[in-house]
Amino acid sequence: MKDMIELRSDTFTLPTREMMDAMQEAVLGDDVYGEDPTVRHLEEEAARMLGKEAAILMPSGTMANLASLLAYCPRGSKVLVGNESDIYIYEAAGASVCGGIMYEPIPTQTDGRLAIADLEKAFPLEPEDPQFALPSLICLENPHNRMGGRVLSLSYLEEIRLFANSKGIPVHMDGARLFNASVALGVEASEIAHFADSVQICLSKGLSAPIGSIVAGTKLFIEKVYRLRKMLGGGMRQAGIIAAPGLVALKQMVDRIAIDHAHALRLAKGLAKIPGIVIRVEDVETNMVFFRIEHPKHTWQTLIKAAHERGLNVAELGHGRIRAVTHSGIQSEDIDKAILIVREILS
Incomplete structure (x- = not known):
C-alpha cells in the first residue's frame, strides 16, 4: 500500500x-x-x-x-x-x-x-x-x-x-x-x-x-x-x-540509527498517553516499542486489523504483545500519524 x-x-x-x-x-x-x-x-x-x-x-x-x-x-x-x-x-x-x-x-x-x-x-x-x-x-x-x-x-x-x-x-x-x-x-x-x-x-x-x-x-x-x-x-x-x-x-547507515531510536522513544511516549495502551517507556532502548492492549472493546487482533485499514502496519510478537519497529523508511511525521491512528481506534 x-x-x-x-x-x-x-x-x-x-x-x-x-x-x-x-x-x-x-x-x-x-x-x-x-x-x-x-x-x-x-x-x-x-x-x-x-x-x-x-x-x-x-x-x-x-x-x-x-x-x-x-x-x-x-x-x-x-x-x-x-x-x-x-x-x-x-x-x-x-x-x-x-x-x-x-x-x-x-x-x-x-x-x-x-x-x-x-x-x-x-x-x-x-x-x-x-x-x-x-x-x-x-x-x-x-x-x-x-x-x-x-x-x-x-x-x-x-x-x-x-x-x-x-x-x-x-x-x-x-x-x-x-x-x-x-x-x-x-x-x-x-x-x-x-x-x-x-x-x-x-x-x-x-x-x-x-x-x-x-x-x-x-x-x-x-x-x-x-x-x-x-x-x-x-x-x-x-x-x-x-x-x-x-x-x-x-x-x-550506522550513525543514522540514532534517528530510529529517537523515533521509537517518541512513539512510546505518545502511545503511553492513550487510554487502553499498556507500555513501559523506560524499556525502550533501541528502535523497538512493545505494548499491550487493555481495552473494553479492543484486543491486539482488532487493533492490528483496524490500524492496517487506516494505513498503519504493526504486528504481534509473542504473548499477545504488539511490536512497532522504527527504521530508515520512517519519518517523524509517520510517528505522529501512527500515534493519532491508535488514539482514534481506541477512542
Missing part, C-alpha cells in the same frame, strides 16, 4: 540510491573461488569494525547463526540459548536438524540477560557421566528482540566472558542489530563484540541493505564457517552485487 506506515519490522527497509548505484558499479568475481573483490572488501571492513581477525558474508542471519553453531558444537553436545531468543524460537531448530546439537533453553530475564546462576545449572555436576549432553557454546542475543530491543551492558558481557572462560567454552553473539546496541551504548561495535568469540550481524535490518549477514571471528573459525556455508547451500558466485550495498550500509 502506497501510503502505509510500515512498523512491523526493520526488515522492510529499502536500499538507498547509493546502494543501488553501488550494485551497478560493483567489481565482480566468483566468490566460491574467493575471487570477488567487492565481497573481500566487505568482509575486511566488517572484521575491522567488529574487532575480529576475519569475517564472511552469509545470505541470511539464520544461516549465519546455524553455521556458527555447527562450527563450534560437536554432535551430541548442547548449546545454551535463551528461551526467548531468535535462535531458539525462529530458526527452525537448524542446529538439531543439521548438526545433532541439543538446545538447552535458559530463562531470559526481562532485560535480555541470561543469569549466570541459570547458566551454571546447565553444567552437570559430574561432567564425566556419559548420561549428560555437555555444553559446548553459550549464545547471547544483543540487542534482544523479544525482550523489547533491550541492550546487554558491557559489565554483564564481561561477566559472561569470565564465566565462559571458567567453563572452557566459547560465546557466540547473535548481534543481528548490533549497531543499534553500539549506538545506544555510545561505544564502537568492536567494544561489544570483544566479549564474544564470534558475532553475527545483519546488513538488511536497520542498516537498510537489501540482503546479507556477516559472521566475524578468528581466522580458523571463519575457515570452518566457510566450509559449512558451502554445505548449507550458501556458496554464492558474483556476490559483489550483495556486498556492494553492504559496504554502503556499514559506511553510511
Whole structure:
C-alpha cells in the first residue's frame, strides 16, 4: 500500500540510491573461488569494525547463526540459548536438524540477560557421566528482540566472558542489530563484540541493505564457517552485487540509527498517553516499542486489523504483545500519524 506506515519490522527497509548505484558499479568475481573483490572488501571492513581477525558474508542471519553453531558444537553436545531468543524460537531448530546439537533453553530475564546462576545449572555436576549432553557454546542475543530491543551492558558481557572462560567454552553473539546496541551504548561495535568469540550481524535490518549477514571471528573459525556455508547451500558466485550495498550500509547507515531510536522513544511516549495502551517507556532502548492492549472493546487482533485499514502496519510478537519497529523508511511525521491512528481506534 502506497501510503502505509510500515512498523512491523526493520526488515522492510529499502536500499538507498547509493546502494543501488553501488550494485551497478560493483567489481565482480566468483566468490566460491574467493575471487570477488567487492565481497573481500566487505568482509575486511566488517572484521575491522567488529574487532575480529576475519569475517564472511552469509545470505541470511539464520544461516549465519546455524553455521556458527555447527562450527563450534560437536554432535551430541548442547548449546545454551535463551528461551526467548531468535535462535531458539525462529530458526527452525537448524542446529538439531543439521548438526545433532541439543538446545538447552535458559530463562531470559526481562532485560535480555541470561543469569549466570541459570547458566551454571546447565553444567552437570559430574561432567564425566556419559548420561549428560555437555555444553559446548553459550549464545547471547544483543540487542534482544523479544525482550523489547533491550541492550546487554558491557559489565554483564564481561561477566559472561569470565564465566565462559571458567567453563572452557566459547560465546557466540547473535548481534543481528548490533549497531543499534553500539549506538545506544555510545561505544564502537568492536567494544561489544570483544566479549564474544564470534558475532553475527545483519546488513538488511536497520542498516537498510537489501540482503546479507556477516559472521566475524578468528581466522580458523571463519575457515570452518566457510566450509559449512558451502554445505548449507550458501556458496554464492558474483556476490559483489550483495556486498556492494553492504559496504554502503556499514559506511553510511550506522550513525543514522540514532534517528530510529529517537523515533521509537517518541512513539512510546505518545502511545503511553492513550487510554487502553499498556507500555513501559523506560524499556525502550533501541528502535523497538512493545505494548499491550487493555481495552473494553479492543484486543491486539482488532487493533492490528483496524490500524492496517487506516494505513498503519504493526504486528504481534509473542504473548499477545504488539511490536512497532522504527527504521530508515520512517519519518517523524509517520510517528505522529501512527500515534493519532491508535488514539482514534481506541477512542
